[in-house]
Amino acid sequence: MVPRLFGVVRTYPDTLDTVTLALEPLDGPPLAFRAGQFTMLHAFGVGEVPISISGDPTRPDPLLHTVRDVGAVTHALVTAAPGTAVGVRGPFGSGWEVADGTGGDVVVVAGGIGLAPLRPAILEVVSRRSDYGRVVLLYGARSPADILFADDMATWAQRHGIVVEVTVDYGPPGWSGRVGLVTTLVARAGFDPLHSLALVCGPEVMMRYAATALSARGVPDTRIRLSMERNMRCGIGLCGHCQLRELFLCVDGPVLSYDRLAPLLDVREL
Ligand SMILES: Cc1cc2nc3c(=O)[nH]c(=O)nc-3n(C[C@H](O)[C@H](O)[C@H](O)COP(=O)(O)OP(=O)(O)OC[C@H]3O[C@@H](n4cnc5c(N)ncnc54)[C@H](O)[C@@H]3O)c2cc1C
Ligand code: FES
Known part of the structure; x- marks a missing residue:
């Protein structure tokens, strides 16, 4: 649950409301990940949100996340200047394989x-x-x-x-x-x-x-x-915020096959 410390080294504006953040670890080795996994990104003083990793799994340094500005935490992330420290937990979840x-x-x-x-x-x-x-x-x-x-x-x-x-x-x-x-x-x-x-x-x-x-x-x-996307808090299968019937999307997902999802997608408001 304890975030690692990363520093924003570069930001790339992708569109008017979307920015890619390049992060480098301030406390140890780069973060190895599988394509499709996400991290919990922590904007200090604002909050923490799940964001997928958007970089190349064969080159995990710098760590890339592409963030769309939709609310308080994502706004703090897309406006973070180079040099800003952010917290990173993860990587979490299943990959595209x-x-x-x-x-x-x-x-x-x-x-x-x-x-x-x-x-x-x-x-x-x-x-x-x-x-x-x-x-x-x-x-x-x-x-x-x-x-x-x-x-x-x-x-x-x-x-x-x-x-x-x-x-x-x-x-x-x-x-x-x-x-x-x-x-x-x-x-x-x-x-x-x-x-x-x-x-x-x-x-x-x-x-x-x-x-x-x-x-x-x-x-x-x-x-x-x-x-699949749902609200997430812990990212490690403890809090239940990401539940989709029997699935905890932070550990069983976010990537799931359609044979498992089809019966759940058909149910409104699940
Ligand atoms: C596994 C996973 C991967 C994600 N990857 C990315 C990514 O790569 N890039 C990216 O920009 N966003 C991604 N998201 C969505 C991102 O987590 C939400 O946009 C973020 O939590 C919004 O937080 P906020 O405080 O900025 O806004 P809030 O004030 O919390 O919300 C603003 C708006 O976004 C909606 N919202 C909040 N959380 C979610 C959510 N989890 N899914 C869908 N809508 C939500 C709210 O209903 C509201 O309309 C991902 C979400 C998950 C679960
Ligand atoms: S986010 Fe807490 S159980 Fe999935």
């Missing part, structure tokens, strides 16, 4: 800030690109100004042969890209459903539709993985 997709295709479906928890999985795929077949990233953002990691996506497409499809909810004049829901891209994306691993992260309603569309294409439910 993308190596399970070795030899097959990988389909990534992301909505909004959901691309941040998926970035480590994509970087892992890129680092062992020849282990995988077709790799498809379907990404939906609210507007062109909300698109995260545009440079990364260009590199993944140009250098690593990843098929990247981006769509926005609202396209202003001058936007020549796609407009519409990311879930509609699943039906005609080029991948072999029976031999694919699908990774999904975004708002819960988007994940529900994406998982339904992937399942309808023929991806086995055991091969569709979703990263």
Whole structure:
């Protein structure tokens, strides 16, 4: 439960409300983590929140987190200047375990800030690109100004042969890209459903539709993985804040397969 001390070494503004923080440990070795895991980030004097790690698992130093400013704690984090000390507990939870997709295709479906928890999985795929077949990233953002990691996506497409499809909810004049829901891209994306691993992260309603569309294409439910969000306090299975029926999402999740989640996602307000 005791946080380690990290210092903010750099901040990268991603969009108007989202910032990536690069943290270095002030008290020991870098924090090893698996793609998909999160930490509890503590802004001293304000509070502590769960945030996924958005950096490269093969290069854990500096430790990257991409944070969207939605309330008191996330605001303190996105406005932390270099030199600020923050507390870090973790890493916690289950990972994407993308190596399970070795030899097959990988389909990534992301909505909004959901691309941040998926970035480590994509970087892992890129680092062992020849282990995988077709790799498809379907990404939906609210507007062109909300698109995260545009440079990364260009590199993944140009250098690593990843098929990247981006769509926005609202396209202003001058936007020549796609407009519409990311879930509609699943039906005609080029991948072999029976031999694919699908990774999904975004708002819960988007994940529900994406998982339904992937399942309808023929991806086995055991091969569709979703990263779930709930309020979290302890991160270690003690407080019960993150409970989803029989699951404690901080230890059983956040990444879970659709065969386990489908019965729970169908229940309203659970
Ligand atoms: C496993 C996990 C990983 C996460 N990864 C990221 C990440 O990589 N980047 C990021 O920006 N955010 C991430 N979040 C969400 C982040 O934890 C919340 O935005 C944060 O707790 C809000 O705290 P606050 O004090 O800033 O705002 P609050 O004042 O607590 O809340 C502001 C708004 O956000 C909503 N909210 C609060 N907590 C959550 C939550 N856990 N999930 C969804 N909505 C919430 C509230 O209902 C309210 O509408 C993650 C959450 C979980 C559980
Ligand atoms: S956050 Fe306390 S049990 Fe999961």
